[in-house]
Amino acid sequence: MEVLAALIGGYLAGSIPFGLLLTRAAGLGDIRSIGSGNIGATNVLRTGNKGIALATLVLDAAKAMVALLLAWHLTGSQGIGFVAGAGAFLGHCFPVWLRFKGGKGVATFFGTLLVGLWPAGVLAAVTWLATAFIFRYSSLAGLTASALAPLLALLFTRDPLIIGSIAAMAAMLWIRHGENIAKLRAGTESRIGQKSGPAASAAAPDQAPDKAPVP
Numbered sequence: 001m002e003v004l005a006a007l008i009g010g011y012l013a014g015s016i017p018f019g020l021l022l023t024r025a026a027g028l029g030d031i032r033s034i035g036s037g038n039i040g041a042t043n044v045l046r047t048g049n050k051g052i053a054l055a056t057l058v059l060d061a062a063k064a065m066v067a068l069l070l071a072w073h074l075t076g077s078q079g080i081g082f083v084a085g086a087g088a089f090l091g092h093c094f095p096v097w098l099r100f101k102g103g104k105g106v107a108t109f110f111g112t113l114l115v116g117l118w119p120a121g122v123l124a125a126v127t128w129l130a131t132a133f134i135f136r137y138s139s140l141a142g143l144t145a146s147a148l149a150p151l152l153a154l155l156f157t158r159d160p161l162i163i164g165s166i167a168a169m170a171a172m173l174w175i176r177h178g179e180n181i182a183k184l185r186a187g188t189e190s191r192i193g194q195k196s197g198p199a200a201s202a203a204a205p206d207q208a209p210d211k212a213p214v215p
Helices: 002-014 018-025 041-045 050-075 078-093 106-116 118-135 138-153 160-176 178-186
Strands: none
Touching: 002 050, 002 078, 018 041, 018 050, 041 050, 050 078, 050 106, 078 106, 078 160, 106 118, 106 138, 106 160, 118 138, 138 160, 138 178, 160 178
8 A cells, every 4th residue: 555655646746747837937838839849858948948947857856856755754665765756757757637748757767766776876867967978869868877777776775666666667768768769760869959949849749859958
């Protein structure tokens, strides 16, 4: 019951669409009609408002952090805390309030790692930064860091709930980036900081890369 409650509670927290709420409040319109149509920080960055993009990034990570810490505190279990973080990740990717059309989950993934198992989170963040700096593709950076994350976690824990939660989030992150992978192979993937207008959303309504200012 604790695991289920943590998963549901985390999902509801993760479903809060901060990217949509912040862009509307800033008078930038509906973020779903801009660029990729994604509600994450990457697409918010395409509006040209770096401050709103950074706020979206921080809040998308924070909702996973809060869910994890609260579940950990209430149950005394780090593993159940990670289940809540994974729930927040799912809520961000498939928010019930937006007909299950959400973001890619990179920020919530890193939020869970950094607060739940910070040594592995720091190593994954360094991987993201290095890959993004060298190749200038946020999607590639996220894919690389997430692929290594379960292995990095094994250096610091053997808790099956923690390892399983991280592996499940990493697998879902790859699934959510399916079209990005195809674009990387074709050489048509957008680079970090590249703007795009509403017309771009017609070509890739849900799957353009999450190019956040930081992981």
